[in-house]
Amino acid sequence: MDCPELISEIKNKLPDFSALCVQEDYPDQVCIKVSPEIFKGACFTLHKMLASPVMMLFALDERNGLNKFVINCVFVSYRRRQWITVSTDILQESAYFDSLAKTIYSASLFEREIWEMFGIQARGNPDLRRLHLHDEVWPQENYPLRKDFQKVHEGNLGEYKFSRVEGRGVFEVAVGPVHAGIIGPGHFRFSVSGEPIINLETRLGFTHRGVEKLFEGKLYSQAINLSESVCGNSVFAHSLAFAQAAEKISGLVISAQVAYLRGIFLELERMYNHVNDIGGIAIDVGFSFPAAFASIIKEAILQLNDSLCASRYLKKVNLVGGVSVDIDSAKKYLLLCSLKNIKKDFNELVKILNDSVSFMDRVDTTGILKRKTAQDLGVVGLVGRASGISTDLRRYFPGVYEEAKFKMITQESGDVLARLKVRALEFFESCRLIEEFSEKLVTGGNIRVNPEQKGGSALGYVEGCRGPVLYWLKTDSAGVIQRAKIVDASFHNWQGLTFAVLGNIIPDFPVCNKSFNLSYSGNDL
Amino acid sequence: MILILKNRILKGVVTRHIEPGLVRELNSTGLKLKALIRKKFGKSLHIRQVDTGSCSGCESEIISTNNPIYDLQRFGVNFVASPRHADALLVTGPLSKNMLVALKSAYESMPEPKFVITLGDCALDGGLFKGSYYIEGPIKDILPVVLHIPGCPPSPLTIIKALLDLLQKEK
Numbered sequence: 222m223d224c225p226e227l228i229s230e231i232k233n234k235l236p237d238f239s240a241l242c243v244q245e246d247y248p249d250q251v252c253i254k255v256s257p258e259i260f261k262g263a264c265f266t267l268h269k270m271l272a273s274p275v276m277m278l279f280a281l282d283e284r285n286g287l288n289k290f291v292i293n294c295v296f297v298s299y300r301r302r303q304w305i306t307v308s309t310d311i312l313q314e315s316a317y318f319d320s321l322a323k324t325i326y327s328a329s330l331f332e333r334e335i336w337e338m339f340g341i342q343a344r345g346n347p348d349l350r351r352l353h354l355h356d357e358v359w360p361q362e363n364y365p366l367r368k369d370f371q372k373v374h375e376g377n378l379g380e381y382k383f384s385r386v387e388g389r390g391v392f393e394v395a396v397g398p399v400h401a402g403i404i405g406p407g408h409f410r411f412s413v414s415g416e417p418i419i420n421l422e423t424r425l426g427f428t429h430r431g432v433e434k435l436f437e438g439k440l441y442s443q444a445i446n447l448s449e450s451v452c453g454n455s456v457f458a459h460s461l462a463f464a465q466a467a468e469k470i471s472g473l474v475i476s477a478q479v480a481y482l483r484g485i486f487l488e489l490e491r492m493y494n495h496v497n498d499i500g501g502i503a504i505d506v507g508f509s510f511p512a513a514f515a516s517i518i519k520e521a522i523l524q525l526n527d528s529l530c531a532s533r534y535l536k537k538v539n540l541v542g543g544v545s546v547d548i549d550s551a552k553k554y555l556l557l558c559s560l561k562n563i564k565k566d567f568n569e570l571v572k573i574l575n576d577s578v579s580f581m582d583r584v585d586t587t588g589i590l591k592r593k594t595a596q597d598l599g600v601v602g603l604v605g606r607a608s609g610i611s612t613d614l615r616r617y618f619p620g621v622y623e624e625a626k627f628k629m630i631t632q633e634s635g636d637v638l639a640r641l642k643v644r645a646l647e648f649f650e651s652c653r654l655i656e657e658f659s660e661k662l663v664t665g666g667n668i669r670v671n672p673e674q675k676g677g678s679a680l681g682y683v684e685g686c687r688g689p690v691l692y693w694l695k696t697d698s699a700g701v702i703q704r705a706k707i708v709d710a711s712f713h714n715w716q717g718l719t720f721a722v723l724g725n726i727i728p729d730f731p732v733c734n735k736s737f738n739l740s741y742s743g744n745d746l
Numbered sequence: 747m748i749l750i751l752k753n754r755i756l757k758g759v760v761t762r763h764i765e766p767g768l769v770r771e772l773n774s775t776g777l778k779l780k781a782l783i784r785k786k787f788g789k790s791l792h793i794r795q796v797d798t799g800s801c802s803g804c805e806s807e808i809i810s811t812n813n814p815i816y817d818l819q820r821f822g823v824n825f826v827a828s829p830r831h832a833d834a835l836l837v838t839g840p841l842s843k844n845m846l847v848a849l850k851s852a853y854e855s856m857p858e859p860k861f862v863i864t865l866g867d868c869a870l871d872g873g874l875f876k877g878s879y880y881i882e883g884p885i886k887d888i889l890p891v892v893l894h895i896p897g898c899p900p901s902p903l904t905i906i907k908a909l910l911d912l913l914q915k916e917k
Contacts, residue, residue, distance in 0.1 A: 354880075358843045365879050373879065398848050401827035403795045403805050406845060427844045428799040431878035450874050453803025453899065497806075510750050516813035517760055523810070533901065534803055573749045742801045745842075 224251055227301070235259075235266045247469055249618065250680055252306045260309040261319040264294050267305060268325050271298045274599025274713070275321065277691055278331035279706040280339045282368045284313045290341055292318055294328070295680070295693070299617040304680055311341070320345035327599025330712065338366035338433075353426035353745055356381050365434055386412035386420045394727060398427045405741030409730075416726045421719045428745040436705035441467050441541040441672060444702055448692070449536050452709055452743035454497075457490045458685030459707075459743075460539035462692040466681030467541040470696055471672040478666040479543050480621045481658040485556070486535050486544075487683065488651040488658075493522040494686035494738075495644040495651075496567060501735040502641055503574065506583040511573050518566050525559045528552075543669030553659050564652050571645050584637040588733035590721040591635055600717040602688015602710040604737055607643045608635035614684035625657040635721075637736040674700025687711060687739065709743030760814045772903060775910050776821040782913040783822040787833060790822040791909075793863075794832035796852050798885070799875075800839030803899040804866040808836070811902040818906060829856045837889070840868035840875040841882040853889055863912070865895040865905070873898070 223245035232238050242254040255263050268275070277295035284290065289310045296305045311318055320343035321328035330352065332343035337351040340362070354365070360376030385393075391414050398406035406427035412420040432451055436444055448463035449456045461483060468475065475483075500515025523533040530538050530546040538546050548556065574580055590600070595608040605612045609631060615622045616629040630646040632639035676698040683690045688710025695704045718737050722730055783791045795808055811818040812825065826832050829852045837849065853862065864885050867873040872881050885891060895908040 353844075355844045358846070359880075370879070398845065399796055399829075399852055403808050403825060405797050405800075405802055405805065406848065427842060427848070428797070428801075428839065429842050429844060429880055430799050430840060430875045431880040432875075435875065435878055447874050450801045450803075450868075450898070453801035454806055456803070510754075513814050514753065514757075516810075517757070517815060520810060520813050520815050534806075534899070536898070569749070569753055573753065576749050740802065741797075742799070745799075 227251065227305070228253075230270065231263065231266050234270060235262055238263060238266070246677075247679060249302060250304050250306070252308055254308050254310075257309050257311055257318055260292070260294075260307065261321055261324075263307050264296075264321050264328075265324050267296050267307060271296050271300075271305070273297045273299075274327035274596075274601070275325055275331060276304070276599075276601075276689070277693060277706060277708050278321070278328050278335070279693070280335045280341055280366075281695065281704050282339065282366065285368055288313055290316060290339065292335070292341070293693075294321070295691075297617075299612075302617060304682070306680075316340060317342040317344045319343070322346045322348075326597050327713065330716070338364060340364040340367070350381060351426075353429040355426060365431060381424060383410055383422050383424070384420070386414075388414070390414055391419070407741055411727060411730070413727065417724050418722050418727060418730070421722050423715055423719055425715065425741065426745050428742045430742075430746070432746040433705055433707060436702050439702050440674075440700060441702075444705070445539060445541060446537075448707075449539075451707060451746065452711075452740045453534065454494055455490060455685040455687065455690060455709070455740070455743065457486050457535040457539065458683045458690045459692075459709075461487060462681040462683040462685075462690045463694070464539050464541045464681065465683065466679045466692045466694040467672060467696075469679035469681065470677040470694065471541070471675055471700075473542050473670060473672055475543060475670075476666060476668070477621075477661070478547075478663060479668055481661050482544050482546070482548060482668065483539070484621050484625075484658045485548065485655050486530075486538060487685075488655050489522060489526055490535060491686040492563075492648055492651045493519050493526075495648045496522070496570075498735060498738045499570065499574070499641060499644055501738065502584065502637065502732055503580065505732040505735045506580060508577065508580050511570055514566070514570050514573070518563055518570065521559065521563055521566070525556065525563075528555060540669055542672045543667075545669070547664075547666075547668050548659065548662055549664055553662060556659060557656065560652055560655060564649070567645075567648055574641075581638070583729075583732065584641060584736075586634075587637045587729055588721040588725055588736060589634065589636045590717050592633075594720050595635065595717060598716045598720065599713050601713045602684070603643055603647075603686070604640065604714050604717055605688065606631045607639040609633045612688070614682055614689050618682065621658065622654070625654050627654065637732055640736040672700075674698075676700075685710065687743075688714065690743075707746060709740055711739040711741075711744040714739050715744055768903070772816065772906065775903075775907055776818075779823070779906065779910045779913065780821040782910070786913060787822075790824055791834065792824050792826045792832045793834045793836050794826055794829045794852065794856070795836045795838070796829075796845075796849055798837060798839035798845040798849055798869075799842035799881075800866060800868060804838040804869075807899040807902055807905065808838075808865070811905050816902045816906065818902075821906075823909065829853070832856050833860060835860065835862045835889070837862060837864050837885050837891075838866050838869055840872040840878075841885055841888070843880050843882055846882050846888075849885075850888070861892045862889045863893045863895065864891050865897075865900060867896060867898045870894055870896065
């Protein structure tokens with residue numbers, strides 16, 4: 222058994238804990254196999270011990286041959302710099318497990334997902350409404366992620382039950398799925414009493430495309446293209462998380478040059494998203510000049526991407542085993558010159574916003590997400606950092622960020638202004654990081670290695686512009702993907718939005734929403 | 747306020763800030779587009795966009811056509827907030843089952859005459875998502891599509907040119 226100190230630490234907290242098997246598959250990944258009876262207890266102990274929300278909770282269908290389903294629950298330990306998976310087998314005859322959601326709220330949505338996709342019930346979870354497969358169009362008892370699912374069979378359709386607030390003077394405002402702007406689809410139902418919002422329920426899943434199922438049966442070379450289309454404005458983060466997982470399985474170690482190049486592209490992606498969101502916050506309070514100014518900066522970054530790698534959104538750049546684009550001295554010169562102008566413009570943008578009293582009045586103390594709420598919900602990434610939670614994978618799993626002396630940015634107040642500040646400061650930090658990384662680039666190095674096709678499972682993780690992007694992959698011995706589980710930061714953070722808007726007025730909802738700027742497609746998959 | 751004025755003066759007209767070749771192309775395409783729109787739609791063409799499960803890459807590029815650099819609006823193309831104000835429906839995404847009803851009702855609520863444009867590779871035939879259990883199949887089988895704009899995602903200039911081509915062909 223690996224990791225004796227971790228196990229004894231768990232035993233101190235949970236005396237009747239016993240692990241069936243403990244494996245340290247990779248230096249940053251530990252898997253603890255337990256029996257179904259103590260699964261719930263073990264997860265709760267780790268949740269408390271590591272102060273980590275449930276980062277991933279998902280099922281695998283291994284009935285073919287092994288006659289069982291597997292449930293994996295992944296936590297992160299920043300102190301140990303490890304991802305810790307608690308895994309349990311459940312027999313196909315008794316397809317249920319004890320719900321974690323009553324004690325660990327961040328497990329709640331995952332349990333709903335497991336129920337709709339696999340038909341495995343989390344016993345004790347009071348809310349098993351479907352998330353992505355809408356009751357109105359998808360008949361009951363069709364579980365698409367089961368291996369024996371071929372095509373949908375006829376069955377009863379249902380209706381989604383919204384939680385309702387009732388009482389004198391309470392009324393509902395329903396918005397979506399088609400919104401006024403050019404954005405993704407989602408349904409928001411506000412319960413309003415007078416002006417303030419007293420409850421918001423989001424119903425998402427409108428962009429569900431069955432991505433996880435599509436990954437199955439694909440080779441790395443096809444699957445990486447699919448990972449680029451999961452979320453169109455974190456193309457690079459998604460393909461990088463996928464590539465990392467695949468590289469871990471293949472036992473590939475990437476060169477320093479590739480690590481720097483990936484660092485540069487990842488930060489470029491963060492920059493165009495952050496400036497886009499800052500512009501979005503400005504336009505949502507009707508302040509159009511800075512919004513237009515921000516979109517000029519965004520366009521400059523997109524054009525820079527285009528001239529560096531012939532794709533405005535960094536598509537087809539990542540490969541399993543390297544990158545397809547090198548930055549030579551001419552491109553480096555272009556990069557650094559453009560960066561200088563971009564930074565100058567961005568500085569002006571921030572000054573314009575700070576200078577406007579009426580703008581500050583709108584964003585200050587609007588849409589507060591309290592730290593405690595954020596922790597309970599398992600909010601991660603940028604939104605978490607704005608509420609005072611120090612979560613940034615670049616800090617805790619640094620790689621090339623360590624030598625660049627990465628500085629994590631956090632704010633305490635958790636309002637729209639805090640999220641704006643985090644974005645602005647991270648933008649400058651990204652500029653600095655790109656400069657640091659490009660110093661280290663060498664020309665003529667090898668930037669791609671062909672991966673070996675091997676069987677295994679691994680977790681890939683990247684701090685994207687919104688927060689962690691996690692890819693858990695399992696392949697067979699020919700390197701064909703058997704299961705892919707994707708968790709975008711949006712999946713955790715949408716819940717944060719429903720709490721941040723409480724007490725605010727509906728006209729402030731767009732600005733709250735924009736300050737979170739969550740992905741529909743990354744959430745719905 | 748002073749900062750705004752200062753930056754406004756320093757930046758000047760940003761539509762001139764892209765590569766000179768591109769500017770000429772954009773302006774000549776755009777002015778032809780404007781003339782055609784004037785002839786065929788009175789003064790402007792109003793478009794309502796509906797996302798039926800796209801990854802939001804296409805949305806990002808549609809928004810880019812409205813940024814100050816491309817500024818599609820100066821040629822008379824407006825993106826509107828409701829299908830009731832629209833001449834054309836611009837559909838992106840591979841059409842998730844969940845969006846079928848919403849797409850149809852968006853189309854039905856548009857006033858006549860109306861037409862549909864699809865944008866992005868997914869909208870043509872599902873693209874990378876073709877064959878998924880949750881994709882309803884090509885949009886052209888459900889709504890009368892007069893134009894498809896290919897790309898993953900198409901760049902702003904491609905979008906502008908495709909609109910021009912369409913209007914030149916339509917009688």
